[in-house]
Amino acid sequence: MHPVVFVLDAQGRPLDPCHPARARKLLASGRAVVARHTPFIIRLKDRTVDQSTVGGAHVGIDPGSRHTGIAVFTSHDGRRSGLYAIQLDHRGAAIRDKLARRAAYRRGRRSRNLRYRARRFNNRTRPQGWLAPSLRHRLDTTLSWIDRLTRWVPLRAVHVERVAFDTHQLSAGKPLSGVEYQQGTLAGYEIRQYLLAKGGRRCAYCGAGGVPLNIDHIRPRSRGGSDRVSNLTLACVPCNQAKDNLPVQEFLAGKPDALARVEAQAKAPLRDAAAVNATRWALWHALTATALPVHTGSGGRTKWNRSRTGAPKSHSLDALHVGHLDQVTGWPGTVLIVTATGRGSYARTRTDKYGFPRLRLPRLKQVHGFRTGDLVRARVPSGTNAGVHTGRVAVRTSGRFNLTTAHGTRQGIGYRHVHLLQRADGYAYTVRGEES
Template sequence: MLVFVINKHGQPLMPCKPRKARILLKEKKALIKSYNPFTIQLLYGSSGYKQDVNIGVDLGAKHAGIAITSEDKVLAKGEVELRQDVKTNLDTRRTYRRSRRNRKTRYRKPKFQNRRRPEGWLPPSIQSRIENTFFWIEKYCALVPDSKLTIEVGKFDVQKMIDPEIQGVAYQQGQLYGYHDVRYFVFARDQYTCQVCKKKYKILNTHHMIYRSHGGSNRADNLISVCTDCHTHENHQKGNIFWKWMVEGKKLPQYKEGPFMNTFRRRVNARYTDAKITYGSITTPKRKVLGLEKTHANDAVAISGISAIKNDTQIVFQIKQFRKKKRSLQEATARKGRKTKNVTSKRNEKNKKSSGGFYLNDRVILYGKTGYITGFTGASGAYVKTIDGDYITIPNKSYKQVSLKKLTRIGHRNNWQLEYKAFG
């Protein structure tokens, strides 16, 4: 892992080795400018020796790969994990808001004069992923001198993916064209086969993957074909097959990424006019020539344009965004037996940003493992997860709460988690 360097005027220089950075910091010739990623700033004048630096970016709907290369060396590479929970959080907020309007709580009338969307508007879930990707692209571009940016984008024809023979006016007719209703479309899509017992030509029902009582819709992507022998009350109960489908997810054909990547491509072309644009059909052969495994980070290395790798970094960075603030004050379901009107809302004791000197998303050590505080319980407990989303618990115990006294804080984080992992 190399350390990024900027001179005293704020201009980026070539990265240096950690040993060199330690010497500069110890001799008071540099100071720490940033921890995320680790960057030092020189306190004396230096123009520095500069090389040609290339940055490759592998765009994706859930992960983005970034790699920095120079000549035959890989200076840094890693992945950025994009948030996928924005739409779910907005739906939850909408549910709370509509529920409040029917209770004796703070009341705000619905607004009907603020529905005009500005030009270039995107749904918040898409806007969040695009802006976060652009943030880290520009962050790393600002840390190296005279960088040349190459970005891999995707171009998808979703209707062609669904029906390879589609052409002409069929593009305007949609998937359900020619079917009596969505129910018969679902049967045809599943080839009149029960998705539980896999038997054909039985009496079929359409089953909601996510129950309507849990917010599921009547759209085709939430319906699946199940025969009458399998569509039973018992299978709907908690722990049985239908419940597992709802909790763990049942894999159905999804085409959400295609439209998102098409939108992403247009935004990239408008923002990075000087960047070189490439496609996956070009990247894959290059990666195989370099002898790299299939990962977003390695794809970014191939995208950067490096022709041969003499020195490859053994450290990969992993970046993940953390939803730090939870702004909802009210309960989802009002408490029964309330003696006084709920005219003043108070934040739930567990819904707070700090406790005992610790803050949400602080990086801590617990039982020899590194993790991040994702929530608090009571006045002296917390939940700690690794960057991969696994709870760190007390050895030989199953409950997730841990005492704040057991935590050792490494550093304070805002909304981003960044880890360096060794491989190879």
């Protein structure tokens, strides 16, 4: 399927998205104008929300540590149809590295023969619900894009993956027997997801990774073992067959280190999962504060839904399969990759490896009406850069800009040849095909 085009009415309020062919006809007839370049949005000049029938859409969110999947879709009687797919790439690692570098500079100030800088972190307290800056960035960027979608699409509900696995269902200790154990229903997927995260996707007995893993009872059921998740672990096929119904103490009698590791994993409480899913819960609390209904699901249910629909693994398709659904009729063939790049820096200098300033930067970010990161189109009539180039601009006070396109970087383009398409908003955009 083709990704849809977002549509606004004459007053800038969202209408139902339309097919790209329909958008081209509206633009060619003069009934619509381009409101935004990426994502592509048009605005109708002769239509308002009061004059239209708006069906609305839903949005699914699959939070992740480095990537967050966002899917806009329609939902009718358990059947979903994907309209638009977004993969949001976070910059939490860059934020963490910059904070670590700043801390190293401050520690150096206290150890070198310089003016002493007193420590101040002992006087600070963290408020309730505090998150590290790298984690807070992940939460804020996701909420920012949901807020944008509410201005571009008439959203009716939000579906978010709140936890990677349902710890309440795992703690219930449901029996793993018969069809549930052999064919893998939703309960089986929840338990497997939890055990994979807990055991690092390796065999608990021999440490083998990248091999098929079975769910094994640490204390065999024939010897009184239960089906609670605290008595389950992952084992490769050879170890699972060799252990059979032996107690783990007898099976690992010659491997004290492995025995201690298995027993430690078995005693690890389920509440450790809450720390792993801290940002997912914070995102859920923030979404519930909005006016939209919020429906939740677990990572185990998402994986189970994908297995039923036959969809490949991707962040945007995971977002499409979050929560309760019966069928997925289709999804877009392309995904918009949104990479968080930041909006620049307040620093007016560059530092050397010791933290001392070595280069002063211009105080003005805007040069001839352009800023670094703006999406522009340059039409150069002659010279080495002759042609039409579209990409992100890097401004220079000399008026000779650099333009980064999909085919490389063009240097020394005069500002008179540059036309603004979209202001820099802290993100870089690329499009790739969805996995089939």
